[in-house]
Structures are given as C-alpha cells and as structure tokens.
Amino acid sequence: MGIIKEVCFVVNRNKIGADELAGKLAQKASALQVKSVMCDDYPLKEGFLSGFDICFVIGGDGSMLGVAQEAVRAQVPVIGINLGKLGFMATLTPDESLNRLPEILQGEFLPRTRAIIHAFTGDGKEIIALNDIVIKSTAGSQLIHLSVFYHKKLVNDFRCDGLIFSTPTGSTAYNLSAGGPIIHPHAKVLAMTPICPHTLTNRSVVFHGETELEVEQTNEPEQLIISADGKTFTETEHPFPIKISLLHETLPILIPQDYSYFNILRTKLHW
Numbered sequence: 201m202g203i204i205k206e207v208c209f210v211v212n213r214n215k216i217g218a219d220e221l222a223g224k225l226a227q228k229a230s231a232l233q234v235k236s237v238m239c240d241d242y243p244l245k246e247g248f249l250s251g252f253d254i255c256f257v258i259g260g261d262g263s264m265l266g267v268a269q270e271a272v273r274a275q276v277p278v279i280g281i282n283l284g285k286l287g288f289m290a291t292l293t294p295d296e297s298l299n300r301l302p303e304i305l306q307g308e309f310l311p312r313t314r315a316i317i318h319a320f321t322g323d324g325k326e327i328i329a330l331n332d333i334v335i336k337s338t339a340g341s342q343l344i345h346l347s348v349f350y351h352k353k354l355v356n357d358f359r360c361d362g363l364i365f366s367t368p369t370g371s372t373a374y375n376l377s378a379g380g381p382i383i384h385p386h387a388k389v390l391a392m393t394p395i396c397p398h399t400l401t402n403r404s405v406v407f408h409g410e411t412e413l414e415v416e417q418t419n420e421p422e423q424l425i426i427s428a429d430g431k432t433f434t435e436t437e438h439p440f441p442i443k444i445s446l447l448h449e450t451l452p453i454l455i456p457q458d459y460s461y462f463n464i465l466r467t468k469l470h471w
Contacts (some may be wrong), residue, residue: 204253204305206235208276210267212259213240215283227335228301242266248336249274254304254454256281256297257290264289265429268330268451272316277452281302288372289314289330289470290390291455294402300456310457313450314385315409316365320443321426321436329428330451331370333444336395338423343398345419351412355405359398363415366391372465374430380404384461390446408469415442 207229211222226236239248243266249255255271257263258281271278280290281297292300303309319327327333337344346363348355354430366375368383376382380393381404388409394402407413417424417440424431426442465471 204234204307205258206237206252207254208237208249208252210244210255210257210259210263211238211240211243212242212257212263212283215259217294218258218283219317221281221283224298225256225258225301228298229305232302232305234305244270246270246273249276252276254279258297259283259290261289265330268316268329272328272447272449272451275449275452277311277454279309279454286462289369289453291459292462303456304454305335308457309375309454310459312386312453312455314369314453315388315390316449316451317365317370317390317430318445318447318449319365319426321439322441323436323438325433327426327428327433328447330364330367330369331373331429332364332375334362334374334395334425334427335442336398336425336427338425343378345417346456347416347418347456348392349414349416351406352414355392356402357418358394358402360394360396360402362395364391364393364395366393367446370429372468376405381406382465388446390444409431409446411445413444415444416422416440445469 209222211218229236255278257267264280281292282290317329319333343359346358364375368385368387371383375393378393378395390407393404
C-alpha cells in the first residue's frame with residue numbers, strides 16, 4: 201500500500217457498539233493525520249468510494265456484501281470488522297481493529313483479492329455477487345429441471361430444488377450448507393452445487409476461473425427465483441438462458457501479515 205490519506209468507515213448501525221467503535225477509530229485515524237468519512241447508507245452508491253484509500257466495514261459479512269460492488273468498481277481495498285456472528289470476510293475483532301489501526305494506516309497489511317461472480321440473464325440484465333448466485337423454484341418443494349452447459353457442451357440435466365453457483369469466498373455460505381466444498385479464497389475457481397438433487401450422484405462441480413456456464417430451463421416454464429448474495433433479483437422477465445462466469449475484476453481486500461484462513465475455519469466451524 202502507498203501513503204494512506206483518507207479512509208471511509210461504513211457503519212452498520214444495527215449492530216450494537218458499531219457507532220462507538222467507528223468514533224474511536226476515526227479519532228485514532230485523525231491523530232495519525234488521516235482523514236475519515238462515516239457512512240451508514242449501503243449498498244454504496246456508484247462513485248462513492250472514489251478518492252478513498254481504504255474502506256473499513258464495521259458490522260459483519262452482510263455489511264461487507266453491501267460494499268463489495270462499489271469497492272470492485274473503485275478498486276478500493278476493504279477491511280471488515282466483525283460485529284456479527286460468523287464473520288468469514290469481516291476478519292478483525294473490534295479490539296484488533298483499534299490495536300492494529302496504526303499498522304493498517306502505515307501500509308503494513310497485505311493486499312489480496314477475492315473473486316466476483318456475475319451472470320447475464322436472457323434479456324441482458326447483469327447480476328453481480330461476492331458469495332453466490334442461486335436459481336431456485338418459488339415453490340419450495342417442487343423440483344425444477346435445469347440444464348447446464350460448459351462452453352456450449354452439456355454438463356448435466358439437473359432435477360433439483362435449485363443450483364448454487366459460488367465463488368471461493370461464498371463456498372462457506374449457502375454452498376457449504378448444501379454439501380458443497382470449502383474452497384480456499386485465493387483459488388480462482390467457480391463451484392456449482394445442486395440443492396437437494398433428485399439423483400443422489402449429482403454432486404458439486406468445481407470449474408476453472410475462465411469458465412463460462414450457461415443455464416437453460418428444460419421443463420415447462422415456471423416462476424423461478426434468482427438471488428445474488430441472498431437478495432432476490434427481480435429485474436428480469438426473461439431470465440433464460442443465464443450465462444454465468446467470474447468477473448475479470450476482483451474485490452481488493454487487506455489482511456494482516458499473520459492472517460490464517462484455516463485458523464478462521466477452525467474457529468468459525470468449531471473444528
């Protein structure tokens with residue numbers, strides 16, 4: 201990292217202690233001759249992060265998701281401070297953020313990137329997510345029929361409750377709950393996991409990072425839900441075919457030099 205002059209604190213005020221922590225961090229930053237701006241309105245609007253050197257997200261993984269898209273556009277590195285429950289992405293505790301703020305502002309944290317997944321619907325609408333894009337039926341107990349193609353070649357015809365398309369970051373979210381693999385966040389891959397497949401041998405598939413997938417609906421058209429990072433996408437009337445791949449741009453993040461992904465897994469998953 202270069203010289204850090206101005207930072208942004210995105211604060212989830214629904215989290216107990218978030219305002220107080222943000223105030224303490226801003227005071228410390230000011231003492232170190234670094235300007236700061238507070239924001240509690242997210243998802244962040246396009247262009248908001250322009251000019252900032254770092255964005256601190258105070259809340260949890262859900263708060264991080266609300267910042268990710270703008271951080272990708274602006275290529276401003278993000279640091280998450282966890283006031284939530286699991287916190288796979290928001291890795292610093294409140295105490296760690298206060299104690300290590302001078303290290304961060306002196307450029308001693310390591311720059312890393314996280315993959316972003318995106319999709320284009322049949323009518324050209326773009327969907328972007330940090331964790332996952334999910335296709336499900338609106339009728340929870342009704343099987344849907346989906347065909348998935350890898351560079352125009354059939355992967356399989358799936359009869360299932362839905363399909364999860366996940367980044368490595370999202371591999372410990374819905375993908376993991378559905379029996380999908382845990383993937384190291386630095387891997388450039390894309391995972392596809394069927395939800396409750398009718399055929400028990402239908403399992404997750406992990407594709408390389410340059411993969412282009414296409415999803416077609418093969419049964420009678422019915423109402424489906426497309427969600428991105430847990431939020432329903434409603435801006436399309438003609439979703440199929442859905443084209444899915446990893447975005448060329450990535451989310452920049454900063455991590456401590458002593459960061460251990462597997463330590464986080466052991467802690468969060470109670471291994």
